[in-house]
Amino acid sequence: DTGVSQDPRHKITKRGQNVTFRCDPISEHNRLYWYRQTLGQGPEFLTYFQNEAQLEKSRLLSDRFSAERPKGSFSTLEIQRTEQGDSAMYLCASSLDLWRAGELFFGEGSRLTVL
Amino acid sequence: QQQVKQSPQSLIVQKGGIPIINCAYENTAFDYFPWYQQFPGKGPALLIAIRPDVSEKKEGRFTISFNKSAKQFSLHIMDSQPGDSATYFCAAVRGAGSYQLTFGKGTKLSVIP
Numbered sequence: 001d002t003g004v005s006q007d008p009r010h011k012i013t014k015r016g017q018n019v020t021f022r023c024d025p026i027s028e029h030n031r032l033y034w035y036r037q038t039l040g041q042g043p044e045f046l047t048y049f050q051n052e053a054q055l056e057k058s059r060l061l062s063d064r065f066s067a068e069r070p071k072g073s074f075s076t077l078e079i080q081r082t083e084q085g086d087s088a089m090y091l092c093a094s095s096l097d098l099w100r101a102g103e104l105f106f107g108e109g110s111r112l113t114v115l
Numbered sequence: 116q117q118q119v120k121q122s123p124q125s126l127i128v129q130k131g132g133i134p135i136i137n138c139a140y141e142n143t144a145f146d147y148f149p150w151y152q153q154f155p156g157k158g159p160a161l162l163i164a165i166r167p168d169v170s171e172k173k174e175g176r177f178t179i180s181f182n183k184s185a186k187q188f189s190l191h192i193m194d195s196q197p198g199d200s201a202t203y204f205c206a207a208v209r210g211a212g213s214y215q216l217t218f219g220k221g222t223k224l225s226v227i228p
Binding site for chain 2: 004031033035040041042043044045048055056058091093100101102103104105106107108109
């Protein structure tokens with residue numbers, strides 16, 4: 001499978017716990033993005049990496065959220081002290097340098113439920 | 116503030132019909148407008164995209180019409196099929212080095228046989 005892989009696909013946690021999601025982009029893609037999608041809404045941008053550098057962050061990305069992309073390969077998104085409002089689908093996407101901004105290849109997402 | 120407004124929220128057409136989904140934007144700095152298709156349980160998939168200096172773009176049964184002066188653009192699906200039943204999102208990205216996509220709220224399309 002050469003698509004964008006996300007793990008876990010589903011996560012149920014209690015409020016206050018920390019969770020971490022992993023994204024493995026398409027191997028030759030050097031751009032990686034995180035988006036959040038709630039029911040009935042379009043995806044909302046969270047952050048963007050070019051190789052290992054985090055170049056854009058949304059104001060939606062509060063201090064409880066942190067994303068990393070060590071060595072410019074896989075990425076992790078950690079949410080600390082989860083709140084019920086964090087319940088959403090967390091989507092990872094990747095793209096090539098040669099593609100235009102806005103042309104992304106999305107994974108199937110990691111669904112978070114905070115009880 | 117919603118920067119890309121999409122309508123309608125849902126749409127039901129018969130097979131062979133031509134559903135039309137409309138979007139309007141506010142930020143004149145947007146310089147690329149992709150459409151994404153999303154099936155239940157899947158991530159969005161890029162369908163077709165247009166630059167603001169082009170008034171129309173066709174790819175297969177999908178056509179984007181773009182009106183720069185009105186800041187509006189729309190997706191038409193010719194000869195729609197039940198397999199086109201999905202949620203469609205318009206989106207916009209600002210140039211000048213930004214890679215942040217701003218999505219509309221989506222249109223759930225149902226094509227009935």
